[in-house]
Amino acid sequence: MSEYVIHTQQLTRRFGKREFVKRINLQVPGQQIYGFLGPNGAGKTTTIRMLLGLIKSTSGEIEIFGKKLKDQRMEILKDIGSLVESPAYYAHLSAYRNLEIVTTMRGLPTRRIHEVLDLVRLTKDAYRPVKGYSLGMRQRLGIAMALIANPKLLILDEPTNGLDPSGIQEIRELIMSLPGAYGMTVLVSSHLLSEIEQIATYVGIINQGEMIFQGTMKELTAKSKPQLFIETPDPVLAAGALIQHGWTAGAESIEQNEVVTPIVDRQQSSEMIKVLVEHNHPIYRVTEKKKTLEEIFLELTGKERSL
Ligand SMILES: Nc1ncnc2c1ncn2[C@@H]1O[C@H](COP(=O)(O)OP(=O)(O)OP(=O)(O)O)[C@@H](O)[C@H]1O
Numbered sequence: 001m002s003e004y005v006i007h008t009q010q011l012t013r014r015f016g017k018r019e020f021v022k023r024i025n026l027q028v029p030g031q032q033i034y035g036f037l038g039p040n041g042a043g044k045t046t047t048i049r050m051l052l053g054l055i056k057s058t059s060g061e062i063e064i065f066g067k068k069l070k071d072q073r074m075e076i077l078k079d080i081g082s083l084v085e086s087p088a089y090y091a092h093l094s095a096y097r098n099l100e101i102v103t104t105m106r107g108l109p110t111r112r113i114h115e116v117l118d119l120v121r122l123t124k125d126a127y128r129p130v131k132g133y134s135l136g137m138r139q140r141l142g143i144a145m146a147l148i149a150n151p152k153l154l155i156l157d158e159p160t161n162g163l164d165p166s167g168i169q170e171i172r173e174l175i176m177s178l179p180g181a182y183g184m185t186v187l188v189s190s191h192l193l194s195e196i197e198q199i200a201t202y203v204g205i206i207n208q209g210e211m212i213f214q215g216t217m218k219e220l221t222a223k224s225k226p227q228l229f230i231e232t233p234d235p236v237l238a239a240g241a242l243i244q245h246g247w248t249a250g251a252e253s254i255e256q257n258e259v260v261t262p263i264v265d266r267q268q269s270s271e272m273i274k275v276l277v278e279h280n281h282p283i284y285r286v287t288e289k290k291k292t293l294e295e296i297f298l299e300l301t302g303k304e305r306s307l
């Protein structure tokens, strides 16, 4: 049995001849917020649909709560709340009535309605028809519907799509409160790193159907540690000279004529520069640079090349 709440093995989905989700090993630890990131068309919704049993996988395994989805589908799904793309509701009815319909259908106590309305801050507007709601309010109603059965796992596909900054902030705060308050595990997808970096503790980055990074948010941000860039005409040889003298160095980009090294103190950098000068590598400039997460994301997804 897996230690993960969601664990997929080699999960693959084809449409026609093409694979749109390619051998994905998703590992979502319990009581965490897992950010599922990827540009448009990366395969996020397709993956989520497979997790929810809405479409079949072409091959691979899905385990949720340590159970195989193909064997215990109903058992698993009763503990999952989800919002995939836009929420489904009756626009002429109020939020309260919409939620009442869900509780009746699922045999849940009606007192849950007030609890979830409160949680998504719709209490004040609970009895107005949904057709008069803003986009953010509708989205919150969708989340209320997903939360009403008190799920162990909440799956939200781009819940903040189309919302303004304050709407985004409200949903962000709501999501962040869930693991602590209810022991819930949340998988939330987005194409925006800026949205995920503030809420997620774990991250999976998918691009063209392939998982290109999976780990803690900390590991991802560690990639943005500041580094020293030394501009010199032959970075490959210069890096070699530094390595020979026991330093860590690499040629960052040959076009930009830069050697990159970890940040060192003043004394060490003067020693490094001395080594370079002694090996006849002129130093044009030394700068300290920090990659932003956005740059790392672009680097990982390879999108910067197409811009
Ligand atoms: N039913 C389908 N038939 C054919 N192709 C499909 C089908 N569903 C999805 N695809 C293709 O699979 C790819 C991944 O789509 P998916 O919706 O999973 O991406 P996404 O990561 O959710 O993107 P977005 O950020 O735009 O929502 C796309 O190229 C899409 O055209």
Ligand SMILES: [Mg+2]
Residues within 6 Å of the ligand: 044, 045, 046, 157, 158
């Ligand atoms: Mg999608």
